Amino acid sequence: MKKEQNLLRSSALDLLVQIGEQGGFSHLAIDQMMKKHDLERRDGALLTEIVYGTLQRKLTLEYYLASFIQSKKKLDKWVKWLLYMSIYQMHYLEKVPDHAIIHESVEIAKKRGHKGIANFVNGVLRSVQRQGVPDLNQIEDEKVRLSVATSHPLWLVERWIKQYGYSVTEAMCHANMTNKQMAIRVQPLRTSREELVKILEEDGFQVRRSEVSDQGILIEAGNVLKHQAFEDHLFSIQDESSMLVAEVMELEEGMTVLDACSAPGGKTTHIAEKIEDNGTIYAYDLHAKKAKLVTKKAEQLGLQSIQADQADARELQEKHVTETFDRILIDAPCSGLGVLKSKPDIRYNKKESDIMKLAKIQKEILDEVAPLLKQDGKLVYSTCTVDKDENERVIAAFLEDHPDYQIDPLFFDHIPQMLRNKQGVSEFGLQIFPQDLSSDGFFITRMVKVAK
Numbered sequence: 001m002k003k004e005q006n007l008l009r010s011s012a013l014d015l016l017v018q019i020g021e022q023g024g025f026s027h028l029a030i031d032q033m034m035k036k037h038d039l040e041r042r043d044g045a046l047l048t049e050i051v052y053g054t055l056q057r058k059l060t061l062e063y064y065l066a067s068f069i070q071s072k073k074k075l076d077k078w079v080k081w082l083l084y085m086s087i088y089q090m091h092y093l094e095k096v097p098d099h100a101i102i103h104e105s106v107e108i109a110k111k112r113g114h115k116g117i118a119n120f121v122n123g124v125l126r127s128v129q130r131q132g133v134p135d136l137n138q139i140e141d142e143k144v145r146l147s148v149a150t151s152h153p154l155w156l157v158e159r160w161i162k163q164y165g166y167s168v169t170e171a172m173c174h175a176n177m178t179n180k181q182m183a184i185r186v187q188p189l190r191t192s193r194e195e196l197v198k199i200l201e202e203d204g205f206q207v208r209r210s211e212v213s214d215q216g217i218l219i220e221a222g223n224v225l226k227h228q229a230f231e232d233h234l235f236s237i238q239d240e241s242s243m244l245v246a247e248v249m250e251l252e253e254g255m256t257v258l259d260a261c262s263a264p265g266g267k268t269t270h271i272a273e274k275i276e277d278n279g280t281i282y283a284y285d286l287h288a289k290k291a292k293l294v295t296k297k298a299e300q301l302g303l304q305s306i307q308a309d310q311a312d313a314r315e316l317q318e319k320h321v322t323e324t325f326d327r328i329l330i331d332a333p334c335s336g337l338g339v340l341k342s343k344p345d346i347r348y349n350k351k352e353s354d355i356m357k358l359a360k361i362q363k364e365i366l367d368e369v370a371p372l373l374k375q376d377g378k379l380v381y382s383t384c385t386v387d388k389d390e391n392e393r394v395i396a397a398f399l400e401d402h403p404d405y406q407i408d409p410l411f412f413d414h415i416p417q418m419l420r421n422k423q424g425v426s427e428f429g430l431q432i433f434p435q436d437l438s439s440d441g442f443f444i445t446r447m448v449k450v451a452k
């Protein structure tokens with residue numbers, strides 16, 4: 001048992017050093033680590049909790065640690081992460097007593113380093129145990145306090161305050177520290193939402209019907225990934241705010257649709273379901289490997305109307321003639337600042353300078369596909385980020401350059417009631433903040449092509 005606990009924490013440290021420095025938190029990385037060390041299923045939950053929780057609270061833990069070490073002391077990366085994860089467990093987890101956490105950490109330090117490092121780790125953690133962590137209310141500057149308390153880099157907090165004001169930013173930072181709701185989307189050509197709700201409830205699941213999509217089911221309790229209906233591909237896993245994208249496209253049977261940035265195909269398959277798999281969806285992605293994931297997902301769900309291929313969305317005029325499509329979706333590559341609930345590391349690895357680079361690509365993609373839409377056709381633009389430079393301002397610049405496009409006034413009728421009174425509705429579309437639903441932050445808008 002003791003050996004297992006040590007292996008578990010040592011594996012957590014390996015993951016933290018890797019993800020903490022390079023990014024890429026995923027349950028897949030955790031599963032792979034469990035397989036590599038032959039860890040038991042029940043250890044997976046604790047491993048996930050330690051890795052996810054430590055990453056999510058990195059800046060808070062850095063602040064806590066700073067009060068226990070001399071400011072000039074240079075720590076090896078693994079020692080730093082070992083201390084973060086130990087303080088995380090001592091302060092936030094109640095399951096394991098402090099003395100056991102300290103013991104395990106000192107053992108790891110001995111094995112990876114030497115006796116001197118082990119003594120240092122022991123000394124720091126004993127001080128944390130004796131004194132407790134410092135009170136964050138002592139931080140006078142409210143922006144710095146919000147940044148440290150919710151572990152968001154200061155540049156991001158300041159940027160959001162400038163764009164959305166303090167109270168929206170504060171709510172957003174706190175919402176990013178919560179877990180999002182598991183949501184699934186029924187494949188309606190295989191079963192109905194009511195039928196699936198019935199099956200799941202009979203099997204002991206607690207579920208709610210989504211108000212955002214009539215295909216959506218929110219899972220309150222139970223692991224749907226282990227249910228036979230998942231094996232049978234009766235539904236897809238999809239976040240609730242992401243479901244709204246295809247919902248606002250006003251899709252009909254027989255349509256020709258372009259999905260310019262489609263992998264891994266969550267929205268492409270939703271579009272295919274909404275046109276009842278009758279029509280054609282050209283789905284592209286910059287990376288050939290990723291485009292194959294779209295084909296695979298379509299096959300799993302039994303959808304035939306999707307043609308997935310590799311292409312740069314900035315070169316699609318080479319592949320299609322002008323005014324081909326009834327609908328176009330650009331679910332653009334973005335900074336991902338709306339998905340911090342499930343990918344806590346994104347906030348540390350993104351740089352402010354990345355945002356303008358992405359905004360340039362987003363505008364280039366929009367400019368390229370604009371001529372491909374039929375007159376009266378509709379173009380939906382979405383991102384899973386919260387940033388005006390990638391959302392409202394990209395759209396404003398596009399509209400300025402394309403007088404044949406305008407925001408579709410009918411788009412606003414599709415916004416679910418529960419989101420209408422939130423702060424995210426503007427003349428350029430809908431910003432869903434992470435605090436609006438128990439879901440990701442998203443930006444969605446719809447434009448219509450009118451006569452010049």
Ligand SMILES: C[S@@+](CC[C@H](N)C(=O)[O-])C[C@H]1O[C@@H](n2cnc3c(N)ncnc32)[C@H](O)[C@@H]1O
Pocket residue numbers: 260261262263264265266267268284285286287290311312313314331332333334384
């Ligand atoms: C937000 S993700 C799309 C998610 C997808 N629509 C879904 O719902 O599953 C953006 C995608 O754009 C792709 N991408 C990035 N740059 C691109 C480009 N220039 N042309 C086409 N695809 C691009 C990325 O590889 C990524 O898969």
